[in-house]
Amino acid sequence: MTKEELWQAVLARIKFQISKANFATWFKNTEIIEQKNGVITISVPNAFSKEWLEQKYSKMILKILHEIDREIKEIKYVIGHTNLKTNDKEKQKTQTLEQSVSDQLDLGEYKINRLTNLNPRYTFDNFVVGPFNEIAHAAATAVTENPGTVYNPLFIYGGVGLGKTHLLQAIGNKIADNFSNKKIKYVPAERLISGIVNSIRNHNIENFKTEYQKIDVLIIDDIQFLAGKEKTQEEFFHLFNYLYERDKQIVLSSDRPPKAITALEERLRSRFEGGMIADIGLPDYETRLAILKTKIKQKRVELPEKILNFIALNIKNNIRELEGALNRVVAYQKLNNRSLDIETIKSLLKNLLNSPKKVITPKQLIRTVAEFYDLKEKDLIAPSRKKKL
Ligand code: ADP
Numbered sequence: 353m354t355k356e357e358l359w360q361a362v363l364a365r366i367k368f369q370i371s372k373a374n375f376a377t378w379f380k381n382t383e384i385i386e387q388k389n390g391v392i393t394i395s396v397p398n399a400f401s402k403e404w405l406e407q408k409y410s411k412m413i414l415k416i417l418h419e420i421d422r423e424i425k426e427i428k429y430v431i432g433h434t435n436l437k438t439n440d441k442e443k444q445k446t447q448t449l450e451q452s453v454s455d456q457l458d459l460g461e462y463k464i465n466r467l468t469n470l471n472p473r474y475t476f477d478n479f480v481v482g483p484f485n486e487i488a489h490a491a492a493t494a495v496t497e498n499p500g501t502v503y504n505p506l507f508i509y510g511g512v513g514l515g516k517t518h519l520l521q522a523i524g525n526k527i528a529d530n531f532s533n534k535k536i537k538y539v540p541a542e543r544l545i546s547g548i549v550n551s552i553r554n555h556n557i558e559n560f561k562t563e564y565q566k567i568d569v570l571i572i573d574d575i576q577f578l579a580g581k582e583k584t585q586e587e588f589f590h591l592f593n594y595l596y597e598r599d600k601q602i603v604l605s606s607d608r609p610p611k612a613i614t615a616l617e618e619r620l621r622s623r624f625e626g627g628m629i630a631d632i633g634l635p636d637y638e639t640r641l642a643i644l645k646t647k648i649k650q651k652r653v654e655l656p657e658k659i660l661n662f663i664a665l666n667i668k669n670n671i672r673e674l675e676g677a678l679n680r681v682v683a684y685q686k687l688n689n690r691s692l693d694i695e696t697i698k699s700l701l702k703n704l705l706n707s708p709k710k711v712i713t714p715k716q717l718i719r720t721v722a723e724f725y726d727l728k729e730k731d732l733i734a735p736s737r738k739k740k741l
């Protein structure tokens with residue numbers, strides 16, 4: 353077996369044991385450059401990869417190597433040549449790090465359950481409650497105690513990155529804990545739509561229905577995507593009634609309240625409004641800080657209070673961005689092995705801080721395109737199918 357074949361064999365097995373993202377991050381641009389006296393030398397792209405492989409993956413790699421070739425007893429890592437400019441290298445390192453920090457939570461322990469589609473990483477324990485989400489949280493908790501009886505359906509709405517998916521999945525995970533015999537299913541609306549479309553196309557919509565009718569707790573995320581999907585709406589309406597009449601719990605999320613979902617059949621809208629509707633607003637400063645503290649505890653890292661304050665003060669609209677900012681800072685700190693000053697943090701988070709989100713209207717979009725291609729706006733939206741247009 354050549355060095356190349358050996359490394360390919362090792363990689364093939366590692367692939368099955370870690371997440372795709374981690375595999376791509378840590379094993380890209382690696383190779384065996386020497387095999388001598390039971391010592392394997394692996395070339396890696398940078399110092400950080402080296403450190404990470406040594407600390408996190410060495411045992412696994414050695415075990416696999418040893419299984420393939422009993423003679424192999426030791427691994428060495430060396431930093432290989434790359435053609436990147438220093439600046440790019442730094443950038444690449446930080447990006448790699450950022451990804452790794454956010455991936456740590458998804459390492460191994462967090463496997464999505466194949467039956468329920470639930471990700472165990474979303475729990476009530478790591479969901480921070482503040483004035484902006486306490487009603488949604490209280491309703492969610494009530495549902496986990498008495499599924500199908502108190503609030504049905506439970507409809508949770510709010511903007512992007514504010515915790516809808518987290519809360520929905522936490523409901524599913526908690527009910528799974530409380531009631532081991534209940535069949536729970538979490539389904540993003542897009543998947544529901546493609547499931548219905550495919551089963552109609554393949555003439556097995558009856559199977560599809562039978563499967564869904566067995567469910568005790570049906571959780572559909574981002575239900576606004578049903579807008580304009582008439583066939584899906586019709587099927588979902590019947591499924592909804594079937595489950596509802598049997599006291600099965602239905603939980604829905606959306607980026608807007610039912611009455612703001614246009615192109616939604618009236619009968620479906622009134623079903624959505626028939627239970628409990630709770631919104632999630634924007635987190636206040638205290639909650640943002642509390643969320644940051646929860647996250648660093650989860651990641652087992654430390655950051656000075658003043659940096660946490662700075663992030664919490666400046667990133668206000670989106671919890672996902674809050675988390676992204678934290679990951680970036682943590683990554684940078686790990687890389688440089690020292691704590692950071694506010695100026696560094698500022699430049700690190702530049703694109704998150706100075707992003708006055710410009711809203712572009714369809715009108716502006718049409719005008720700009722028309723101008724650019726030297727066309728008339730009204731021709732652009734006319735029904736003509738001329739090639740030029
Ligand atoms: P949405 O579905 O509303 O777009 P998510 O549920 O995906 O938002 O949340 C985005 C990120 O923020 C997730 O990583 C989630 O764990 C985290 N998050 C949201 N709300 C909270 C909260 N109240 N406490 C802790 N983490 C939260």
Ligand code: MG
Nearest residue numbers: 516517518573
């Ligand atoms: Mg979501």
